[in-house]
Amino acid sequence: MNVFEAVKENVTARQAAEMYGIRVNRNGMACCPFHDDRHPSMKVDKRFHCFGCQADGDVIDLVARLYGLNNLGAAVKLASDFGISYDNKGRASPRPVKKKISEELKLKQAELQCCRILSDYNHLLEKWKTEYVPETPGEEWHPLFVEALQKQTYTEYLLDTLLGGTAEEKAGIIKEHGKEVMRIGERISGLAASHKAGCHERSGLAPTGTDGR
Ligand SMILES: [Zn+2]
Incomplete structure (x- = not known):
């Protein structure tokens, strides 16, 4: 299993959002970090979607945008922060x-x-x-x-x-x-x-x- 599959299988956008300090309410809504959002307009579940600015994607997209990383960087960060092991054959950068x-x-x-x-x-x-x-x-x-x-x-x-x-x-x-x-x-x-x-x-x-x- 490569790092993308391993992360997507094990971490939801909601878990990542909470891990990185975004407060998600009982209804699974959060203030969107990608636009000036005063009332929660981002739905966060397995994926995320903002009804205000239309930001949308999976857990890796979320973390890539939050930290200004590319997808590989975001996936590796998630794997490391959540302690997920993966097969990194053919992928040089985590090594x-x-x-x-x-x-x-x-x-x-x-x-x-x-x-x-x-x-x-x-x-x-x-x-x-x-x-x-x-x-x-x-x-x-x-x-x-x-x-x-x-x-x-x-x-x-x-x-x-x-x-x-x-x-x-x-x-x-x-x-x-x-x-x-x-x-x-x-x-x-x-x-x-x-x-x-x-x-x-x-x-x-x-x-x-x-x-x-
Ligand atoms: Zn937004």
């Missing part, structure tokens, strides 16, 4: 807008995912710092204790930037460190899974694949 939105959305999702992972990781580091603290001076340091000491400041920095940085800074973090954070995420889920399975409470948590520094 760039959609693509831009989906890229912004992707970035936003990546930000949220990285925040979640980094915050989980930070909690783990906090835990490891106390859980694996060496008990005797001569004892060899547990790798997770070492990792906690090495990584916590860095993790907090990434997290702070993602939470409070500018849009550019956030995008920069995703670009520079996104993959690395995803790897941390995979490792954390692996740890959580083996933890849940109850195997290797302490020794089994030895980092797998983290010594690629």
Whole structure:
């Protein structure tokens, strides 16, 4: 279904008129926006018709005239404002807008995912710092204790930037460190899974694949 069919099927002229601030009374009459109309002389239903100035058409004509758009522009505006999906094969103009939105959305999702992972990781580091603290001076340091000491400041920095940085800074973090954070995420889920399975409470948590520094 193309954008014209999709819009005409789903939105009446009356719904569009109301959406864009034209008051339609109980009888389906409205003051005509296309001429100086003091008493409602426009009938608005599936289509619209003005008995004063003879303006007439369907929902797309109405919006095209209201906003000075061509028919395609009006149809795309309606589809977007009413959340109507359509098949835009062969129609170039809606595409760039959609693509831009989906890229912004992707970035936003990546930000949220990285925040979640980094915050989980930070909690783990906090835990490891106390859980694996060496008990005797001569004892060899547990790798997770070492990792906690090495990584916590860095993790907090990434997290702070993602939470409070500018849009550019956030995008920069995703670009520079996104993959690395995803790897941390995979490792954390692996740890959580083996933890849940109850195997290797302490020794089994030895980092797998983290010594690629
Ligand atoms: Zn009129």
